[in-house]
Amino acid sequence: MRNFFILLSVLLVVACDKTDTNRSKNRTDQFPLVTLDQEEAKRLVSLPMKCVSNEFPNKLGQTLGGTKDLKSPRELHPAFYGCFDWHSSVHGHWSLVTLLKQFPTIENASGIKKKLAENISKENILKEVDYFFGKYNKSYERTYGWAWLLKLAEELHTWDDDTARELENNLQPLTDLIVSKYLDFLPKLTYPVRSGEHPNTAFGLTFAWDYAKTLGNQPLLDMIEKQAKYFYFNDVNCPISWEPGGYDFLSPCLQEAAIMKRILPTIEFKNWLARFLPQLKDVDYRLIAGDVSDRKDGKLVHLDGVNFSRAWSLFDIIKDLPEYDHLNKIAYDHINYSLPNLVGDSYEGGHWLGSFAIYALNSARNE
Numbered sequence: 001m002r003n004f005f006i007l008l009s010v011l012l013v014v015a016c017d018k019t020d021t022n023r024s025k026n027r028t029d030q031f032p033l034v035t036l037d038q039e040e041a042k043r044l045v046s047l048p049m050k051c052v053s054n055e056f057p058n059k060l061g062q063t064l065g066g067t068k069d070l071k072s073p074r075e076l077h078p079a080f081y082g083c084f085d086w087h088s089s090v091h092g093h094w095s096l097v098t099l100l101k102q103f104p105t106i107e108n109a110s111g112i113k114k115k116l117a118e119n120i121s122k123e124n125i126l127k128e129v130d131y132f133f134g135k136y137n138k139s140y141e142r143t144y145g146w147a148w149l150l151k152l153a154e155e156l157h158t159w160d161d162d163t164a165r166e167l168e169n170n171l172q173p174l175t176d177l178i179v180s181k182y183l184d185f186l187p188k189l190t191y192p193v194r195s196g197e198h199p200n201t202a203f204g205l206t207f208a209w210d211y212a213k214t215l216g217n218q219p220l221l222d223m224i225e226k227q228a229k230y231f232y233f234n235d236v237n238c239p240i241s242w243e244p245g246g247y248d249f250l251s252p253c254l255q256e257a258a259i260m261k262r263i264l265p266t267i268e269f270k271n272w273l274a275r276f277l278p279q280l281k282d283v284d285y286r287l288i289a290g291d292v293s294d295r296k297d298g299k300l301v302h303l304d305g306v307n308f309s310r311a312w313s314l315f316d317i318i319k320d321l322p323e324y325d326h327l328n329k330i331a332y333d334h335i336n337y338s339l340p341n342l343v344g345d346s347y348e349g350g351h352w353l354g355s356f357a358i359y360a361l362n363s364a365r366n367e
Helices: 002-028 038-051 086-102 109-119 122-132 144-157 162-188 201-215 218-232 252-263 266-276 302-318 327-341 353-366
Strands: none
Touching (some): 038 086, 038 109, 086 109, 086 144, 086 162, 086 353, 109 162, 144 162, 162 218, 201 218, 201 252, 252 302, 302 327, 327 353
C-alpha cells in the first residue's frame, strides 16, 4: 500500500508539471507571431509614401496671430506638410527611415531616399525652426510631436548610410531646438498629463529618453529621470480597467510603466510595477484589444493605435523579466487585431497608423 501511495504522488507531481508546462506554453507560444519582414515592410511603406506629399486634407493646429499667418500647409511647414498634421508627417518620415534602414533593398528604395532628401532639406528645416519662434507657437506640438521628432533624429543617427548623414545634419537645428524645449518645459510641468491622446507626458518622456540615451545627451537624461520619478514613483494601483477611453491611442497606465522601466534599476522597477499594476503578474490576466467600430471616423480609429501602443509598452515591460512572459500573448493579440486593417483602409487611419504598427513590430523583435 505504501508503494502505491508513493507511485500515486509521483504521478500527480508529473501531471502537475506537465499541466503547468502546457499552461505556460499556451500563454507564450501558441499564438500568431507576426513579424516585420521584407513583405510586411513592402506593404506598410506604402502608407507613409502616400501621405508625406499629400498636403490636403490638413489639420494645422495653428493659433492665428493675424492674416499674415494664413498660409498653406506647405508654406508653413515645407518639410512636414503632409499626412494630415505635423506630427503624423514627422513619424511618417520616421517610418520611411526605419524601413529603409532595416530593408535597404526594399522596393523603390531610391524613390524613398529621394523623397526624404527632398523634404528634409537644409532650407526646409530652417523654415520649420523659424515657425517655432512665432509669437504663438512656443507650445506647438508639445510634447507628442516633439517626441516623434527626436525619434526621427535617433533613427537617422543609428542608420549607417550616406543619405542618413546628410538628413541628420539637415535636421540638426530642429533637433537641437526640440531638446532645448524639453529642458525648458519639463521643470515647469507641475503635474503630468495622463490622457490617452497627444499630450500624454509619459509618452513624451519615453521617446525623448530613447533619443538622449542613444545620443549620450546626459542633461536630457538627467532631467527626464528626475521628472519621471517626481511624476510617477509614488503611483499605485493604476486603473487600467478604465482603459481605453473612447478616443485613446495610448494607454496611460502601460505608457507610464514603459518610461519607469527605462529609468529604474530592474529590482526597483519590479517592486514599483508590483504596486502600480499588480494584476500583470497573474498568468491568467486578460486585456481585451480596443474595438474599432468605424475606421472612417478619425477619432474612433484611434483605438487601432491604442492596440499598437499597448503592445509596444508590454514588450518594453517584459524585457528581461521572464515572470511576465505571459504578457507576450496579450501584446500579439493587440497587434493581430489591428494590423490587417491598415493598408487599403481609410485615410483617417492610414495617414498615421503605419508608424504605430512598425514601432510595435520593431518592439516585438527587440523583446
